[in-house]
Amino acid sequence: MRIGIIAVGRLKAGPEKDLVSRYLDRFAKAGPASGLEFARVSELTESRASNAATRKREEAAQIEKAMPDNPLVIALDERGKSWDSQEFATYLGDHKDRGRRDMVIVIGGADGLDPDFRDRADLNLNLGRMTWPHQMVRIMLAEQLYRAVTILSGHPYHRS
Numbered sequence: 001m002r003i004g005i006i007a008v009g010r011l012k013a014g015p016e017k018d019l020v021s022r023y024l025d026r027f028a029k030a031g032p033a034s035g036l037e038f039a040r041v042s043e044l045t046e047s048r049a050s051n052a053a054t055r056k057r058e059e060a061a062q063i064e065k066a067m068p069d070n071p072l073v074i075a076l077d078e079r080g081k082s083w084d085s086q087e088f089a090t091y092l093g094d095h096k097d098r099g100r101r102d103m104v105i106v107i108g109g110a111d112g113l114d115p116d117f118r119d120r121a122d123l124n125l126n127l128g129r130m131t132w133p134h135q136m137v138r139i140m141l142a143e144q145l146y147r148a149v150t151i152l153s154g155h156p157y158h159r160s
């Protein structure tokens with residue numbers, strides 16, 4: 001199963017981007033042994049519409065356009081479900097075993113994700129109930145993807 005990240009907003013060169021790249025490189029190298037392949041990060045430009053609801057709707061339309069055909073969609077959102085790393089790894093492994101071809105994990109912009117888009121997603125997942133800046137969300141997601149493949153492959157990185 002290919003896993004891609006779609007993010008509203010761009011990550012500038014700097015320590016956050018370096019850390020994201022480090023974990024995504026590790027994920028890309030370790031994933032295939034567990035049947036998980038890293039697709040890409042698609043960065044989308046934030047809408048400049050004058051009100052937040054319109055911005056979120058326009059961003060949701062861009063997100064839909066950036067998706068492959070019929071993906072499983074995880075919306076990252078502070079109001080979503082709280083899972084531990086083992087549960088996240090199991091979810092990835094189960095969908096891979098069922099033959100799902102593509103999964104996308106979506107990070108919103110400064111306004112967050114459009115509520116209708118969140119309702120349409122297969123899963124709303126949080127990384128804790130606090131609000132994090134999108135740069136930190138990308139770092140945490142990249143690390144959890146790498147951690148998930150180490151859990152699925154029994155690598156000692158994840159010491160439960």
Ligand SMILES: C[S@@+](CC[C@H](N)C(=O)[O-])C[C@H]1O[C@@H](n2cnc3c(N)ncnc32)[C@H](O)[C@@H]1O
Binds near residue numbers: 106111113129
């Ligand atoms: C700065 S936050 C936007 C917060 C926005 N005010 C809201 O109500 O969603 C940017 C994006 O980071 C992600 N994010 C921030 N905190 C998160 C958390 N605790 N769990 C999961 N995703 C989070 C979400 O995708 C969010 O759309």
